[in-house]
Amino acid sequence: MNKRQQQKQKTRELILKTAKEEFSKNGFLNTTTSQIAQSAGIAHGTLFLHFNNKNALIVEILDIELDQISASIQKLVTEAADLEQMLILYLNMLQEDEELFSVLARELPFYPDELRRLILFRDSLIRSHFHKVIQAGIKAGKYRSLHVTSAVSFLFGTINYYLSLKNIFITDGSVIEKFKTSIVSTFTTLITCDQGANNE
Amino acid sequence: MNKRQQQKQKTRELILKTAKEEFSKNGFLNTTTSQIAQSAGIAHGTLFLHFNNKNALIVEILDIELDQISASIQKLVTEAADLEQMLILYLNMLQEDEELFSVLARELPFYPDELRRLILFRDSLIRSHFHKVIQAGIKAGKYRSLHVTSAVSFLFGTINYYLSLKNIFITDGSVIEKFKTSIVSTFTTLITCDQGANNE
DNA sequence: TTTTTAGCTGAGTGCACAGTCACCGAAATA
């Protein structure tokens, strides 16, 4: 690769890196291409030499990001001893990149179709891991025989809700950190019966 | 009231009515003031004679709307025989104005502070009704002794999640209708223990 | 060394939008 090609790739990577930062900070919808260019220290026009439009940029960023997440999830699934452990590890992972996940949770309904499908597909893969583990647990008599899909929706819906309203619940710090134990314990309560039971 | 005052009030009400329709259809963020004026059959400028700016318009609409909702809730609380009944009635109410609630769920994180606080305050009042009923149920030994706030958050978080992604889950019709029974039964399962229990 | 190529530049373009204001005409008042 000659000097020109090297420089070009370097610029491209700089744009991706800077865009991800700005995007995590202010969201995709509220980040302008000029902002990204300025933060990266390049001309506004340069951005469009590397990406056809703003949308192509975000698609590429998320493609990379979601790949890494998928890998983390894969690792997490094999490492976790049980469902509770898996949920905790998952929440930890969300916490590590909480700004980004918060933005995604908030902005997802406004993204163009292509982007939405991309994100929701990855999301469904993660859900299916939880689904399987719960299903297996029910068969083993470990969990109550509830409707698994609904239970998983409750879990992911709630997490998504906390993430999307992150900056309402807390001004700084982590929402996941704040609600982690409550999410885990409430979900555990939901799927088991031996805990918090009350005589009628 | 003379002819002029009558006409003025009529125009004002026309704007409010039209704006609410447009707002339910496309959301507040994606509705332009020109659109509203055009749909209402008035000049663009007229809108700003009645409301200082776009934001004042939406604040007024929501103020009226949220008042009606609060009244409905009050009625609902007194009518409902038990928690399950109350939840069903609540979901029915959401379903009746589902377009609007879906917009609110999606756009809430992007609203200016004043508006957000307005909505969240009303929301917290509704939650507190459920909180009380569950609390009472636990004392009466009817429900498991779980962390009430968390349980309520699970419920409202999930409902909010379904509403915000309404147009992803379904293309037309009602999300609430589609998931109503699953939400009710899953939440009932969560707070009670005598259902779906499995021997360990 | 001279010529060509290609990544980068940033002022410029077009567009969408919220909000303005000089003017109009019908209703109210004198």
Place this chain on the structure above:
DNA sequence: TATTTCGGTGACTGTGCACTCAGCTAAAAA
């Protein structure tokens, strides 16, 4: 009837944005 008042009008303004393109310069090729 003559004058004033005021709700309504819509072309216009200012702003912010994504995206463009003629020109520049340094690297690559001749």
